[in-house]
Amino acid sequence: MIYQYKFEKILTIKEKEKNDALAKYNAAVKRFEEVAEKLYRLLKKKEELLDFQQEKLRNGLSIQEIRHHQLFMDNLEILVSHCQQEVIESRYKMNFQRDALMERNIEVKKYEKMKENDFLKFLDVIKEAENKQMDEISIRQFLSKGVR
Template sequence: MQYQFKFNKILHIKEREKDQAFDVYSQAVKRFEEAAGKLYELLKKKEDLEAYQQSRLTMGLPVQEIRHHQHFVDSLEKTIDHYQKMVANARSQMNFQQEKLLEKNIEVKKYEKMKEKDLASFMESIKQTEGRQMDDISIQHFMNRGN
């Protein structure tokens, strides 16, 4: 008698769904890391530019160059704001995908636990059947020996 889990197909489907959810989550993490990396680069660039401008101010700068730097900093701040929104969106998407992955993981664990219990029950019933068969064989052997 061979063991066959009655929800085996469902378990395979749930495992596939979990794998797909993991792939989507991995992509969301990658997008978040890319956006966060770009934001970091922009913030670092702004910080360096402001430090450069501050050092140049101590030596004296023409007004035109100050305006040029200020215009560039304003443009950089707009870009930073855009990337901050992108990072926030990517983070929320990543957290959402993480929750979905967690749900799929829990579903798979439930089916695996059911399979484990079902297998244990199957093994116990086989053990009982074998015990009964051994008893029957012993009784027949005893009866045949008595004749």
């Protein structure tokens, strides 16, 4: 008697869905890390620029240079703001993909547990059939010895 799980195809589909969700989650994590790294670099650049500008102001700076630095700082602020929004969006997507992955993982675990329970029942049926067969053999042997 060969064991065949009746929901094997469903389990295979659920495992594929889980693997797809895992791939999407990993892509979302990678995207989040890239955007967060970009934001970090922009903030670091802004900090360095502020330090540089403070140093220049101490030593004296022309109005044209002050305007130039201020314009650059304004543009940098816009980039930082945009990047912060990207970080928020990518974090949301990453968390969404994580939740989807957890759901798929739970579904797969349920089907695996069902398969395990079904296999244990299958083993019990086989064991019961073997016990019946052994009982029949014992009865036949007893009857054949008793007839003689």
